[in-house]
Amino acid sequence: MINNPLFLLYGVLLLGATGYLEYTGRSFDRINQQKVLPKSIRDNPGAYRSTYGGYSRYIGGK
Amino acid sequence: MSCSLVSPPLVKAKSLSCPNCGAPVTLRGFAHTLSAVCPNCLSVLDASSAEFQILQTFQGKERIQPKIPLGARGTFNGAVYEVIGFQERSVQSGDDFYSWDEYLLFNPYKRFRYLTEYLGHWNVVRVLSRLPEPARARGRAAARMDGHTYAAFDSMKAATSYVIGEFPWQVRRGDTALCEDYILPPYMLSAEQTDGEVTWSLGEYWPGSKIWQAFRLPGSPPDAQGIFANQPSPYQGKVGSAWRTWLWLNVALFALLIVFTFLKSNREVFRQDYVYAGKNSEAAFVTPTFEVSGGNKNLEVGAHADVDNDWIYLDFALINDETGQTFDFAREVSYYHDSDGTEGSRNNSVVIPSVPGGRYYLRIEPEMGPTAPSTRYEIFVRRDVPIYNYFWIAALLLLIPPALTTYRSLAFESRRWHESDYAPAVSSGGGDD
Amino acid sequence: MSAPAANCPNCGAPVKFRWSSAVQTTCEFCHSILVRTDVDLKKVGEVADLPADASPIQIGTEGVYQNKGFVVIGRIIYEYEQGGWNEWHVVYNDNTNGWLADAQLEYDVSWPATPPPQQQLPTTPPQRGATYVWDNKTYEVTSITKAHYKGVQGELPFEYWDKADVMFADLRSISGDFATIDYSENPPVLFLGRAVEFDDLHFKNLRLFEGWTS
Numbered sequence: 001m002i003n004n005p006l007f008l009l010y011g012v013l014l015l016g017a018t019g020y021l022e023y024t025g026r027s028f029d030r031i032n033q034q035k036v037l038p039k040s041i042r043d044n045p046g047a048y049r050s051t052y053g054g055y056s057r058y059i060g061g062k
Numbered sequence: 063m064s065c066s067l068v069s070p071p072l073v074k075a076k077s078l079s080c081p082n083c084g085a086p087v088t089l090r091g092f093a094h095t096l097s098a099v100c101p102n103c104l105s106v107l108d109a110s111s112a113e114f115q116i117l118q119t120f121q122g123k124e125r126i127q128p129k130i131p132l133g134a135r136g137t138f139n140g141a142v143y144e145v146i147g148f149q150e151r152s153v154q155s156g157d158d159f160y161s162w163d164e165y166l167l168f169n170p171y172k173r174f175r176y177l178t179e180y181l182g183h184w185n186v187v188r189v190l191s192r193l194p195e196p197a198r199a200r201g202r203a204a205a206r207m208d209g210h211t212y213a214a215f216d217s218m219k220a221a222t223s224y225v226i227g228e229f230p231w232q233v234r235r236g237d238t239a240l241c242e243d244y245i246l247p248p249y250m251l252s253a254e255q256t257d258g259e260v261t262w263s264l265g266e267y268w269p270g271s272k273i274w275q276a277f278r279l280p281g282s283p284p285d286a287q288g289i290f291a292n293q294p295s296p297y298q299g300k301v302g303s304a305w306r307t308w309l310w311l312n313v314a315l316f317a318l319l320i321v322f323t324f325l326k327s328n329r330e331v332f333r334q335d336y337v338y339a340g341k342n343s344e345a346a347f348v349t350p351t352f353e354v355s356g357g358n359k360n361l362e363v364g365a366h367a368d369v370d371n372d373w374i375y376l377d378f379a380l381i382n383d384e385t386g387q388t389f390d391f392a393r394e395v396s397y398y399h400d401s402d403g404t405e406g407s408r409n410n411s412v413v414i415p416s417v418p419g420g421r422y423y424l425r426i427e428p429e430m431g432p433t434a435p436s437t438r439y440e441i442f443v444r445r446d447v448p449i450y451n452y453f454w455i456a457a458l459l460l461l462i463p464p465a466l467t468t469y470r471s472l473a474f475e476s477r478r479w480h481e482s483d484y485a486p487a488v489s490s491g492g493g494d495d
Numbered sequence: 496m497s498a499p500a501a502n503c504p505n506c507g508a509p510v511k512f513r514w515s516s517a518v519q520t521t522c523e524f525c526h527s528i529l530v531r532t533d534v535d536l537k538k539v540g541e542v543a544d545l546p547a548d549a550s551p552i553q554i555g556t557e558g559v560y561q562n563k564g565f566v567v568i569g570r571i572i573y574e575y576e577q578g579g580w581n582e583w584h585v586v587y588n589d590n591t592n593g594w595l596a597d598a599q600l601e602y603d604v605s606w607p608a609t610p611p612p613q614q615q616l617p618t619t620p621p622q623r624g625a626t627y628v629w630d631n632k633t634y635e636v637t638s639i640t641k642a643h644y645k646g647v648q649g650e651l652p653f654e655y656w657d658k659a660d661v662m663f664a665d666l667r668s669i670s671g672d673f674a675t676i677d678y679s680e681n682p683p684v685l686f687l688g689r690a691v692e693f694d695d696l697h698f699k700n701l702r703l704f705e706g707w708t709s
Contacts, residue, residue, distance in 0.1 A: 003299055003300045003303040004300060004303055004304050007308075007464070007467075008307055008311075010463060011314075011460055011463075012311075014311075015311065015314055015315055018315070018452045018455075018456040019322075021449075022318075022448065022449060022452055025358075025359055025416065025447075025449070026360075027360065027413035027414075027451070028451065029391065029412045029413055031412065031415075033388070
């Protein structure tokens with residue numbers, strides 16, 4: 001291990017990043033977060049138009 | 063009490079006149095010198111007898127200047143040696159012609175040493191009194207000595223093409239010897255065979271800077287070109303330790319994975335079956351509410367659909383019943399299979415990073431193709447899940463440094479062996495560096 | 496190592512023996528070869544001027560081999576087609592004697608092999624590459640040399656001033672052992688020994704060379 005100090009550093013940083021990302025619970029998924037929505041959605045779900053409305057193969061978020 | 067008239071107490075270097083041109087020739091090798099070259103007319107003279115006869119006159123066109131001058135003194139292994147002889151040896155094999163230089167180093171109390179130099183690569187050589195034994199390694203010829211195995215590298219017929227200074231044997235321009243080299247970097251075992259006998263010697267690779275330091279020469283040594291037979295690899299030892307480090311890093315990564323698997327509660331907070339009955343069923347609907355524990359942990363929302371060679375597109379909105387905060391996302395679940403294999407999966411999910419605790423419900427809008435049959439699907443929500451993707455990516459990224467080191471080491475060795483007798487055949491004349 | 500002193504029968508100079516079993520010696524002053532009889536010294540010949548040689552060893556040089564001290568007391572100078580070498584006669588501090596070959600600054604210590612080896616010595620010089628086993632070691636013939644003596648000096652364990660050509664077979668083993676078969680006598684004589692490094696002999700009282708410190 002002493003022969004490759006840079007690798008060890010790289011590995012430790014990688015593990016640290018992995019641990020951090022895991023801890024914060026992030027994922028690669030793209031989520032679109034909206035502001036507050038009117039409570040009427042529950043009663044009339046069809047009235048809500050999300051950004052993903054309508055079929056097209058999921059291209060990706062903004 | 064040894065004072066003898068036969069052996070004078072202080073041995074002086076003899077100086078004689080060249081029988082060809084009259085210039086003075088000093089014998090710095092004392093009585094060891096058997097052949098001496100006149101520094102003026104370059105005739106090879108027989109120094110073994112008092113007559114100092116001419117063995118060979120110089121017919122060549124130009125002088126060669128040795129890179130280390132005759133008379134220079136340098137320190138090797140704690141002892142001072144003086145350069146007293148110089149030879150250029152050349153090899154002609156087919157269209158290839160190349161040459162290297164040899165320097166004879168002398169100390170009246172120690173053995174002779176030799177320096178060889180080829181394209182800026184130096185070796186410090188000593189003659190062996192013990193014999194290596196023939197061996198085989200990896201299907202090729204090798205030599206074994208003192209428990210080490212040296213791999214055969216090349217063999218050639220070398221001729222003395224230029225000589226100045228003194229030598230403890232009879233030397234003439236045009237003398238040939240059959241040379242064989244065996245390597246174990248940084249060492250090289252060489253056998254030189256003339257019809258009388260075989261002489262083995264062991265060389266150690268020295269970089270030019272070390273040679274220049276030993277002789278305290280001005281300026282800098284000639285640049286080393288290409289990779290030499292016994293040049294030590296800069297990756298020596300690094301490949302093995304890189305993979306050992308990789309192993310320990312993976313163990314640590316796995317331990318990290320275990321830790322997080324236990325730290326995350328990974329609790330299911332909602333699961334429900336639904337059926338998509340075609341365009342006739344309602345386009346969008348909402349699920350009952352469910353409780354999500356406190357803290358800003360992640361939330362996984364996913365679906366399992368019994369699709370068979372078909373797809374279902376699910377548009378989601380996760381809505382906080384109290385605050386109205388909404389997360390928008392969508393996922394397609396598609397699964398195809400035929401005689402060639404499968405594509406896709408019956409599962410798909412999304413992980414939302416920081417979801418505050420509270421009461422939530424989902425708004426779901428499913429969609430399938432116009433001819434899709436009635437399909438059952440299941441929606442689930444899990445709180446505080448581990449994300450294994452990161453570990454896979456980290457494992458992959460960890461592979462890069464040892465793989466790179468291994469590649470570089472192999473490339474170095476490949477360049478080394480390209481110069482040997484065992485290089486893969488090249489169609490056109492493999493140009494020497 | 497005191498031994499009876501005597502006087503050279505030729506020139507009267509004092510002759511000292513460092514080794515009690517020496518058979519022959521040379522007078523340093525008049526170069527006479529002297530042989531020891533029961534009673535006195537007898538002159539049997541003269542040594543011509545010794546050829547200049549570059550051995551760093553001289554008579555009187557002291558050294559240590561494997562914790563046994565020795566003193567150089569005599570030598571035979573051999574000459575062959577490609578040069579020459581010295582066979583230094585040494586006596587150890589336990590009063591045994593041996594040889595130290597000095598060829599091109601390569602050193603080999605050896606002793607007459609006693610008792611005679613199991614395997615018979617070839618009566619004629621063997622070929623290069625032939626192998627023999629003595630003392631559980633395998634020796635390979637590395638060189639066959641035809642040589643003659645060029646000069647003698649100091650104390651020797653036998654009478655020797657013959658100028659006839661003599662064949663020597665040198666043998667070496669993988670682990671640094673050395674052997675030589677001397678065909679000057681019939682049956683040939685075997686010497687076994689080892690190759691040694693200059694530094695390992697811890698020499699003292701070496702010759703001095705102009706421009707060098709020892």
